[in-house]
Amino acid sequence: MSSSLLIALILLLSLLAYWLGCRRAVTLAQRPSADKLHSRPGYYGVLAGLWCGLPALLIVAVWHLAADPLLTRMAMHGVAAAKGVASPDQVDLLVNDMRNLVAGNVVAHEVDPLIQAAADQYVGLQRLGDLALAAVALATALGGAYVLLGRIRPALRARNQVERIVEIVLTLCSTFAVFVTVGIVLSVLFESIRFFQQIAPADFLFGLKWSPQMAIRADQAGSSGSFGAIPVLTGTFLISGIAMAIAVPLGLMSAIYLSEYAGPRFRAVVKPLLEILAGVPTVVYGFFAALVVAPAIRDLGGLAGLSVASESALAAGLVMGIMIIPFVSSLSDDVINAVPQSLRDGSYGLGATKSETIKLVVLPAALPGIVGSILLAVSRAIGETMIVVMAAGLAANLTFNPLQAVTTVTVQIVTLLVGDQEFDSPKTLAAFALGMLLFVVTLALNVAALYVVRKYREEYE
Incomplete structure (x- = not known):
């Protein structure tokens, strides 16, 4: 059976x-x-x-x-x-x-x-x-x-027994989730320690050249390898910054309009359509970036006399920003709607206009949730891979020019672990070091989000 x-x-x-x-x-x-x-x-x-x-x-x-x-x-x-x-x-x-x-x-x-x-x-x-x-x-x-x-x-006492069983099941599930998280962190940590036993941590964290290609065996000819993570981190933050420059204003303004200005019928139609963007596979965004956005940016740059690479951080960042808009918009919309109506009524009673009420009352009250949604979107942008592979390239260039090709941490992790690999080589172990570095960065973002939420949290009856 x-x-x-x-x-x-x-x-x-x-x-x-x-x-x-x-x-x-x-x-x-x-x-x-x-x-x-x-x-x-x-x-x-x-x-x-x-x-x-x-x-x-x-x-x-x-x-x-x-x-x-x-x-x-x-x-x-x-x-x-x-x-x-x-x-x-x-x-x-x-x-x-x-x-x-x-x-x-x-x-x-x-x-x-x-x-x-x-x-x-x-x-x-x-x-x-x-x-x-x-x-x-x-x-x-x-x-x-x-x-x-x-x-x-x-x-x-059937109800008591059922609730007890459900409580035990939920406790086991949460415990399992905790152990899985600890196992993931430890597995990455142990391999990262093996990497740092061969490559100095200072060279990895502060090195300015990333070229992990190296000879695996003594009889092979190859580069000795350079494992400076600064170019990879620079590309990650550059693309994420472009994406957030697109996603945060558009997402936040669309959330304000949907929650404060739009009528019920318009909101019922537009909000689901906006959230459809979150359900589009990232590979589709990657195709769009590689076949439409990147050539358009290259042509426009050529008309302006600028040197634009065929794969650029700007193309990847623009498309990634479009993809992240629903994260900022949907979460911010929910947070703004959760602000008590009595605060708005009190502001109107004092003679404030609608725009003044939004700027001086609603947004400050919803600030912790808005910051949390933005930091969640940042984490999503940092962890994106497919769009960067197809639109930004694999070159680890240390540049802040958005018109040049760059790479990110996640793309390098995928590149290092593709194909047959020797897990005693620093080239392969570098993927785990990058994963640990990415984990620390996202953890710092989450800690910052918790700090902002706790510092500026307001409770209303």
Whole structure:
């Protein structure tokens, strides 16, 4: 039985348990001598559905996490010894060959009989495991539903138990998110430390030349590599600055118009249309920048006698700014609408005009949220990759001229990790150092946003 079918059956049994739990609770409440139900019938149904579905889904999840290592060990037991292989790397190659046979990715004309036998055993164990998993999971679901339905009484605190289960699930989810974040940071940090063991941190943070191409082996001819991050950071901030110069005024003014001046019908039409920009894939923006904006800027620059590169920071920044407008506009619009109407009425009562009310009352009251939306848009601009690759190029030029080609941190990370790489080389490890640097920059932006929000926060009744 496939996993999707098994999960679908478990969910159907959970729905059935929910319906039976609600029906049993209603039946008990309708008895002449019955006590009053502690909770609403829906809580009894939800509790029955949770008892039915959660243990079974937990069994399925645990099996899928442990199945492949367990079945691989059972199938490959004795194969390495039979072939006289002792090195862990050689054992991993044998395991990889077996997995390719299981997946049907046969690249060789002659298959080792031992590996073929191991693959056949793996497939057989996998089928047996799937059948056993289906039996155990369905039996657990039915057993959990049966036990809970038998426990339903008017005095059963179903609502308290449901809320407790939901609280535990939410706690586990939040804990998992925290551990994932810590794992990401540590994985990048450890590789960055390996990089800084080969390249001095001062050379990386303050170097003025970025050229990570270098020889991987001693018998190769290649550059020694230069890993100064200043040109990469300069390109990142240059493109992000151009983007924010476009996105912040347009986004903020559109938010003010939609929230303070536009009528309900106009707002209902224009606001969704504006937010459609946030749903356009970045590769589409990249095509637009490379095929329309960049040639137009080059032609206009030629008419003005300026030297404009075919790929420029200005083209990438303009298109990126258009892409970020919905982030500033939508969030700022929500923040401005959250300002109490009583503040506007008080300003009007004192004789202020509409524009004076917006400038002197509404915007100061909404300032923390507006700053937060702007910093969120800045983080989005710093992390953009596709538009920069297609419109700004890959050249790490240390320049503040928006008409020249530049590159960004994210583009260099992608470039360094494309293709077959040696993870002991500073060239590859530089991607993790750039990732850590980008993480520190975005973290500083978030800290600044929290500081602004806390410093200027206003609470209204």
